[in-house]
Amino acid sequence: MKEKINKAFNERFSGAGTLYVAPGRFNLIGEHTDYNGGFVFPGAIDKLMMAEIRPNGTDKVRAYSFDLDDYAEFGLNEADAPTQSWARYIFGVCREVLKRGGKVEGFDTAFAGNVPLGAGLSSSAALESCFANAINDIFNDNSIDKFELARIGQSTEHNYCGVNCGIMDQFASVFGKKDHLMRLDCRSMEFEYFPFKPEGYKLVLVDSVVKHELADSPYNKRRASCERVAKRLGIETLRDATMEMLDAIKTDITAEDYFRAKFVIEEKERVLAVCDALVAGDYDTVGRCMYETHHGLSKDYEVSCEELDYLNDIAKECGVTGSRIMGGGFGGCTVNLVKDELYEPFIATVKEKFKARYGHEPKIYPVVVSDGARIYENQ
Numbered sequence: 001m002k003e004k005i006n007k008a009f010n011e012r013f014s015g016a017g018t019l020y021v022a023p024g025r026f027n028l029i030g031e032h033t034d035y036n037g038g039f040v041f042p043g044a045i046d047k048l049m050m051a052e053i054r055p056n057g058t059d060k061v062r063a064y065s066f067d068l069d070d071y072a073e074f075g076l077n078e079a080d081a082p083t084q085s086w087a088r089y090i091f092g093v094c095r096e097v098l099k100r101g102g103k104v105e106g107f108d109t110a111f112a113g114n115v116p117l118g119a120g121l122s123s124s125a126a127l128e129s130c131f132a133n134a135i136n137d138i139f140n141d142n143s144i145d146k147f148e149l150a151r152i153g154q155s156t157e158h159n160y161c162g163v164n165c166g167i168m169d170q171f172a173s174v175f176g177k178k179d180h181l182m183r184l185d186c187r188s189m190e191f192e193y194f195p196f197k198p199e200g201y202k203l204v205l206v207d208s209v210v211k212h213e214l215a216d217s218p219y220n221k222r223r224a225s226c227e228r229v230a231k232r233l234g235i236e237t238l239r240d241a242t243m244e245m246l247d248a249i250k251t252d253i254t255a256e257d258y259f260r261a262k263f264v265i266e267e268k269e270r271v272l273a274v275c276d277a278l279v280a281g282d283y284d285t286v287g288r289c290m291y292e293t294h295h296g297l298s299k300d301y302e303v304s305c306e307e308l309d310y311l312n313d314i315a316k317e318c319g320v321t322g323s324r325i326m327g328g329g330f331g332g333c334t335v336n337l338v339k340d341e342l343y344e345p346f347i348a349t350v351k352e353k354f355k356a357r358y359g360h361e362p363k364i365y366p367v368v369v370s371d372g373a374r375i376y377e378n379q
């Protein structure tokens with residue numbers, strides 16, 4: 001990837017800039033809890049966005065996307081928003097830095113990535129974190145703190161890309177640490193690193209290759225449901241709700257809102273249970289919670305799809321310890337916790353069965369928990 005970016009940068013802009021990388025993320029448990037003030041438990045993965053960047057002495061950004069073979073040029077004022085959706089991520093990051101009083105000047109950039117698009121692995125957060133971190137380094141002497149970098153990415157989604165996402169993806173991409181998961185309290189923003197090297201198990205993502213676009217998906221509607229219920233309960237977020245409170249207003253809200261909130265209330269407890277189980281080496285509990293999350297996401301939160309439910313069924317049949325849909329939903333991957341000795345047979349079976357039903361194999365990505373956004377130093 002480095003070589004092709006260097007070459008593309010040199011051909012377009014001549015010479016060389018500085019290389020920055022930022023990863024996608026996976027999440028062990030804690031889905032749709034971030035925008036409800038709950039807990040999440042993600043880690044950064046070894047799939048990255050990489051950008052070569054150099055100030056160009058103008059007030060314009062000139063950007064080349066290697067993967068899309070597309071070029072965009074835009075100014076830094078609000079009225080200069082580019083039309084291409086990929087370029088709006090970069091523009092949005094620049095604007096959000098400026099809105100916070102940070103400095104951004106014109107730059108040239110060529111970038112590429114190997115985070116699969118639409119797989120629920122947060123390629124967009126990786127792109128945002130990569131540019132936020134680079135702009136912080138190049139123009140701001142790294143004076144913007146890391147939480148603010150994550151918020152810059154999140155605000156980019158809200159204000160320039162139409163997705164009212166929570167903070168999990170950008171947080172994971174910025175704060176990721178090799179071999180560690182992070183339990184983040186999305187209300188207080190306190191977090192803790194948990195060493196993660198499960199003995200005798202592998203974690204693997206199985207990608208249905210069903211594409212999801214959160215902006216077109218009902219993601220924002222799920223968030224709106226949760227906010228409605230919280231408002232009805234007179235609390236800021238569902239973090240403070242219990243099943244008793246929810247049951248007490250059951251007849252005042254729609255059945256749909258009830259089930260959305262039920263999932264969130266149950267899910268926030270599961271994150272804590274999984275963290276404790278992980279520390280105790282109790283992988284059966286981790287796995288059971290993962291299956292419960294899948295069930296809730298499929299039946300109550302309704303963000304699964306036929307292909308993902310099928311992947312979950314196959315995992316169960318193969319004796320996989322834990323399996324669930326991961327990320328925002330509406331396509332993408334399942335995350336699976338598999339005993340070493342079951343790994344190969346599971347992968348063979350899931351490929352065969354899925355292909356027999358849908359005509360193509362799912363893609364397999366072993367999870368390698370990696371570092372967060374950084375300058376690229378020939379690792």
Ligand code: GAF
Nearest residue numbers: 031032165166167168327328
């Ligand atoms: C998407 C969002 F971007 C995250 O903020 C989070 O809500 C996730 O879906 C679901 O847990 O990745």
